[in-house]
Amino acid sequence: MDPRLAKAARAVPPELVRELEARARTLRRHVIAMTGRAGSGHPGGSLSAADIVAALYFHVLRLDPARPRWEERDRFVLSKGHAAPVVYAALAERGFFPVQELATLRRLGSRLQGHPDRKSTPGIEMSTGSLGQGLSTACGMALAGRLDGKRWRVYALLGDGEIQEGQVWEAAMAAAHYRLDNLTAFVDWNGFQIDGPIEKVMSPLPIAEKWRAFGWEAVEIDGHDFRQILAAAGYARGVEGRPTVVVARTVKGRGVSFMEGRAEWHGKAPGPAEVEQALRELGGEGR
Amino acid sequence: MGGVGAKALAAAAAAWPVGSKVACRDAYGRALVELGRENPAVVVLDADLSASTKTVEFARAFPERFFNAGIAEQNMMGLAAGLAAAGKVPFASTFAVFASGRAFDQVRMSIAYPGLGVKIVATHGGLTVGEDGASHQALEDLALMRALPGMTVIVPADAVETYQAVWAVAARPGPAYVRVGRSAVPVVFGADYRFEVGRMAVLRQGRDVAIIACGHMVALGLEAAAELARRGVEAMVLNASTIKPLDREAVVAAARATGAVVTAEDHSVVGGLGGAVAEVLGEEWPTPLIRVGVGDRFGESGPPAGLLEAYGMAVRHIVEAAVRVKGRAGGRRAPG
Numbered sequence: 001m002d003p004r005l006a007k008a009a010r011a012v013p014p015e016l017v018r019e020l021e022a023r024a025r026t027l028r029r030h031v032i033a034m035t036g037r038a039g040s041g042h043p044g045g046s047l048s049a050a051d052i053v054a055a056l057y058f059h060v061l062r063l064d065p066a067r068p069r070w071e072e073r074d075r076f077v078l079s080k081g082h083a084a085p086v087v088y089a090a091l092a093e094r095g096f097f098p099v100q101e102l103a104t105l106r107r108l109g110s111r112l113q114g115h116p117d118r119k120s121t122p123g124i125e126m127s128t129g130s131l132g133q134g135l136s137t138a139c140g141m142a143l144a145g146r147l148d149g150k151r152w153r154v155y156a157l158l159g160d161g162e163i164q165e166g167q168v169w170e171a172a173m174a175a176a177h178y179r180l181d182n183l184t185a186f187v188d189w190n191g192f193q194i195d196g197p198i199e200k201v202m203s204p205l206p207i208a209e210k211w212r213a214f215g216w217e218a219v220e221i222d223g224h225d226f227r228q229i230l231a232a233a234g235y236a237r238g239v240e241g242r243p244t245v246v247v248a249r250t251v252k253g254r255g256v257s258f259m260e261g262r263a264e265w266h267g268k269a270p271g272p273a274e275v276e277q278a279l280r281e282l283g284g285e286g287r
Numbered sequence: 288m289g290g291v292g293a294k295a296l297a298a299a300a301a302a303w304p305v306g307s308k309v310a311c312r313d314a315y316g317r318a319l320v321e322l323g324r325e326n327p328a329v330v331v332l333d334a335d336l337s338a339s340t341k342t343v344e345f346a347r348a349f350p351e352r353f354f355n356a357g358i359a360e361q362n363m364m365g366l367a368a369g370l371a372a373a374g375k376v377p378f379a380s381t382f383a384v385f386a387s388g389r390a391f392d393q394v395r396m397s398i399a400y401p402g403l404g405v406k407i408v409a410t411h412g413g414l415t416v417g418e419d420g421a422s423h424q425a426l427e428d429l430a431l432m433r434a435l436p437g438m439t440v441i442v443p444a445d446a447v448e449t450y451q452a453v454w455a456v457a458a459r460p461g462p463a464y465v466r467v468g469r470s471a472v473p474v475v476f477g478a479d480y481r482f483e484v485g486r487m488a489v490l491r492q493g494r495d496v497a498i499i500a501c502g503h504m505v506a507l508g509l510e511a512a513a514e515l516a517r518r519g520v521e522a523m524v525l526n527a528s529t530i531k532p533l534d535r536e537a538v539v540a541a542a543r544a545t546g547a548v549v550t551a552e553d554h555s556v557v558g559g560l561g562g563a564v565a566e567v568l569g570e571e572w573p574t575p576l577i578r579v580g581v582g583d584r585f586g587e588s589g590p591p592a593g594l595l596e597a598y599g600m601a602v603r604h605i606v607e608a609a610v611r612v613k614g615r616a617g618g619r620r621a622p623g
Contacts, residue, residue: 075373118372118401126372127401130392136362137397140369140377143354147330147375167393170362178354 001228002219008231016059017226023093024054028255029282030089030102036275038106041114044265045159046086048190048223048250055229056155057090065095068122074152075141077126079134080159080188081115082267088112088121096123132165134158135185139175142183153237156185161193163204169214175243176215183243184236188223190252192263211245223248255282291454295321300478303446307474311467312410314446316341318453319378320348329457332367332379334360340380340410360385364393364405371403376457379405383412383425383466387432398462399435406456412466413502413553414581414598415591424586430558432464433531439463439484440531444505445475448528451482459484468553470591472503487534493521496609497541500551501527501560504600508551511605522609527560538567542574547616549577549608553600556580575615577608
């Protein structure tokens with residue numbers, strides 16, 4: 001663990017960790033059920049990001065589900081838009097819309113589009129899905145917040161393959177240039193993209209060093225350890241004069257044995273038998 | 288937000304008398320500063336071309352609300368989208384080639400799809416960019432922007448209209464693309480002109496042929512109409528400054544009244560004003576049409592006037608097109 005996070009990580013109460021673990025399990029169960037029912041979607045990258053998303057939506061972000069566009073809310077931009085299922089699950093569990101609506105994912109007429117749509121889904125801050133664009137929009141929000149002297153923060157979640165997009169680095173340059181310390185980016189470093197391991201397809205490594213070279217504060221964490229996720233988010237809030245990136249080492253398909261570390265589950269939905277097995281493995285007190 | 292006041296309009300029109308030559312981007316720079324004074328939510332972005340696009344005027348007046356994205360147009364569009372999502376009224380400027388082409392997916396995905404109120408004001412559009420050549424001549428930007436759902440697309444004819452268009456798009460919700468050129472062009476409109484999004488103004492009545500033009504080609508269309516009048520041909524001239532939403536009724540009315548249509552634009556004949564008019568006529572009132580503009584080809588370096596001559600877009604070409612299309616129309620004008 002990054003020594004800068006150790007003290008804060010140790011201070012995270014065990015009951016909070018247990019609560020977030022249960023939340024994450026619920027989100028994962030939703031992801032499996034949703035993509036299974038839809039017959040398409042991206043379970044792998046949703047499962048790898050589930051713990052980060054759970055920590056953000058159930059502890060870090062200041063939100064009001066009754067007022068999705070509440071002015072003082074924190075903003076979350078899912079730059080890796082294909083992980084929409086896990087964010088929809090979090091929004092539903094937070095009460096932005098009924099949990100039953102998750103069953104409509106990717107259906108004709110559904111508010112839950114295959115990739116995030118700001119116009120249709122309560123709680124979705126930005127339309128994404130064409131990779132590499134979310135960080136720029138998050139920077140724009142952070143600029144606006146600072147212009148208005150607001151205290152709300154902006155969070156963005158990027159994929160590790162996504163950072164192959166050049167625009168990400170344009171945005172990284174701008175965020176540092178404008179000293180956006182109200183912006184925190186997470187990179188979900190699950191190691192895989194559609195065509196295979198990121199190092200084989202087009203290596204973006206080393207990741208943290210690149211962000212540091214662009215002027216960001218960078219911390220590396222285990223993206224499945226809630227103590228580290230929360231410690232990193234807290235650390236980022238304290239950084240002044242520059243944005244922070246949390247490079248989170250994760251496992252693609254985390255929580256489902258036959259999906260873990262397998263590139264083919266990037267964009268393939270589980271069949272009925274696979275759904276059954278995955279839900280059995282995820283078990284727990286998920287609703 | 289308050290709209291532009293009558294006094295400001297009159298002052299702007301007085302600054303640019305009819306017949307004088309003014310670059311539309313100068314009017315943009317002036318409008319931005321006045322708009323910035325009126326509305327604190329207005330922010331401006333540029334991509335290292337602020338001296339050329341004239342956003343530098345706003346940058347001097349309101350440095351804290353000006354963001355230079357550097358040579359990174361894709362990020363600039365994303366920044367603008369985020370600012371709009373958080374309640375700002377962003378104007379984003381660069382050359383038309385970069386605004387429409389380089390950052391097309393960003394405009395589509397981060398601005399048009401979420402319907403965010405980013406106002407893209409693109410300068411240096413068209414062949415008349417001149418000496419910089421094909422790399423810098425945006426000839427397909429209107430086609431690209433027109434294809435995006437919800438995008439308002441405006442090509443002002445002169446400085447007076449540009450000034451008003453900037454105010455109009457700021458007051459209108461949703462994204463907009465305003466395209467102006469590099470060169471100084473004749474001022475067509477006086478102090479009494481009122482621009483309205485979606486309304487095509489008839490600048491000259493005529494029953495023999497309709498010339499529908501946009502941008503600086505409007506002035507050439509008026510010159511062509513004067514020449515045609517000397518030859519006994521009465522041309523109606525319309526200013527199609529709003530390419531989208533197109534004033535379909537005005538197009539059909541002009542076609543019905545004259546039975547022959549010429550479009551004139553500093554853009555490819557594919558997908559821009561000519562394409563839009565052809566779509567309306569084809570669906571609603573089939574009428575002989577000749578599109579004056581750049582053929583299906585790239586441009587090249589040269590002086591603006593020389594390029595217009597070489598690419599068949601000078602006054603005499605509009606005159607020839609009008610005569611030719613009128614001959615093709617025969618007697619198919621609507622009775623009455």
